[in-house]
Amino acid sequence: MSENRRLAIVTGGIGGIGTAICERLAKDGIQVVATYHPAEEEKLAEWNKARAEAGVEVAVAVCDVSSAEDSARMVAEVQNEFGPVDIIVNCAGITRDMTMKRMDAENWEAVINTNLNSAFYVTKPAWVGMLERGFGRVINISSVNGQRGQFGQANYSAAKAGMHGFTMALAYEGAAKGVTANTVSPGYIATAMTAAMREDVLESIVSGIPMRRLGKPEEIASAVAFLAADEQAYITGANIPVNGALFVH
Numbered sequence: 001m002s003e004n005r006r007l008a009i010v011t012g013g014i015g016g017i018g019t020a021i022c023e024r025l026a027k028d029g030i031q032v033v034a035t036y037h038p039a040e041e042e043k044l045a046e047w048n049k050a051r052a053e054a055g056v057e058v059a060v061a062v063c064d065v066s067s068a069e070d071s072a073r074m075v076a077e078v079q080n081e082f083g084p085v086d087i088i089v090n091c092a093g094i095t096r097d098m099t100m101k102r103m104d105a106e107n108w109e110a111v112i113n114t115n116l117n118s119a120f121y122v123t124k125p126a127w128v129g130m131l132e133r134g135f136g137r138v139i140n141i142s143s144v145n146g147q148r149g150q151f152g153q154a155n156y157s158a159a160k161a162g163m164h165g166f167t168m169a170l171a172y173e174g175a176a177k178g179v180t181a182n183t184v185s186p187g188y189i190a191t192a193m194t195a196a197m198r199e200d201v202l203e204s205i206v207s208g209i210p211m212r213r214l215g216k217p218e219e220i221a222s223a224v225a226f227l228a229a230d231e232q233a234y235i236t237g238a239n240i241p242v243n244g245a246l247f248v249h
């Protein structure tokens with residue numbers, strides 16, 4: 001493999017969608033660093049073993065992306081070890097679903113910090129380098145519920161909609177310097193996040209999806225790989241829905 005291959009950081013990289021993104025980018029010849037939350041330490045050995053068995057090379061870095069300091073430390077360490085970061089995929093996310101009536105500031109802030117502020121915290125330390133080198137890809141994993149809102153998800157819908165606002169601003173700022181920024185907005189995807197839903201709720205969601213099935217993590221990864229490629233130099237500020245026609249506008 002060439003020494004000049006692109007370097008990607010994928011946050012939430014050992015989660016359901018993140019894992020598929022890491023594997024796909026690695027298969028496309030990109031050097032990938034998956035970040036994981038400190039609480040995921042015990043999952044790591046098994047995760048590394050599965051990647052090794054699949055013959056996929058992905059490095060890992062611990063980081064709490066809801067912390068600006070920890071994100072800056074992680075990006076600096078990755079750049080010291082592997083070189084300049086070319087591609088950032090902001091994929092870490094959590095839900096704390098509850099109606100506005102019950103939601104308190106703590107549940108609001110946890111979701112805004114982890115899903116939205118994290119995108120700024122992780123992108124910022126790599127941004128100037130991307131502009132200076134004349135190449136960069138920032139890909140933010142949002143959600144259909146950031147595009148249309150969702151009952152019980154005021155925090156999550158706000159964070160995910162905010163991610164796309166962030167994307168659009170970066171698209172303007174990076175345009176003259178070869179740096180693109182795009183959003184991928186998944187519908188309902190078969191991962192731990194959806195497995196945690198009540199079965200009857202999930203069934204009723206699936207029956208409302210025109211394709212009548214959940215999406216696969218690999219289907220998100222394929223959209224990310226498309227946007228990450230060198231040849232996608234002219235797509236920027238876009239929000240690509242990957243949702244089985246759940247929401248079309």
Ligand code: NDP
Binds near residue numbers: 037065093144190194
């Ligand atoms: P997962 O829960 O499998 O993955 C999310 C990952 O983010 C987990 O590994 C999680 O770690 C990590 N994470 C959470 N908080 C932090 C933190 N503070 N610092 C670092 N890492 C953290 O979910 P998915 O793979 O399903 O989701 C990936 C992304 O896709 C999320 O942004 C989600 O909002 C979005 N999405 C998912 C959809 C779906 O249907 N699955 C639909 C639309 C969007 P831990 O396990 O410790 O929490």
